[in-house]
Amino acid sequence: MGKIVILGGTGFVGRALVDRLQAEGHSVTVLSRNxxxxxxxxxxxxxRVLSAxxxxxxELAAHxxxxxxxxxxxxILNASGRSAKGFERAHVTLTRTLLQACR
Known part of the structure; x- marks a missing residue:
């Protein structure tokens, strides 16, 4: 079975996906802030759950x-006021960082 790394594996969808993947025999690593x-x-x-x-x-490339x-x-489900920067960081910056780390 495959080795899978998940970012955001602790949310609603992530927990369900982790449950399914591990039940199918995959080795799953969840990267979490804490x-x-x-x-x-x-x-x-x-x-495995790792702080990352x-x-x-x-660091992401190493994981x-x-x-x-x-x-x-x-x-992030919605962005308003100050959280707009967090929305961009989560949806744009992190995606770019992940793509770069996968190369």
Whole structure:
């Protein structure tokens, strides 16, 4: 089975995807800002949860090394006022960083 790295694997869609992938026998690594907050994912035998600075290109590339698949589920549902910069960072900057790290 494949080795899959997921960004945003702790949200609603991410948790469901992690559950399905590990049930199918895949090795799943979830990158999170805070590993300790994601204890619900640690019960799965094929899932690793790692604290990661995903906006750091070198660190992200290191986490992706050897992966067969990278899935980005990081997202902000709405942006208003100050959070508009966060929306751009999550949806544009992180996507660019991930694409660069996959090369």
């Amino acid at each position: 590993r300790e907050r994601q204890r619900q994912l640690l019960v799965y035998p094929r899932v 600075r995903v906006y750091d290109p070198a 992706l090394r050897g992966a067969d698949v990278a899935i980005n589920l990081v997202g």
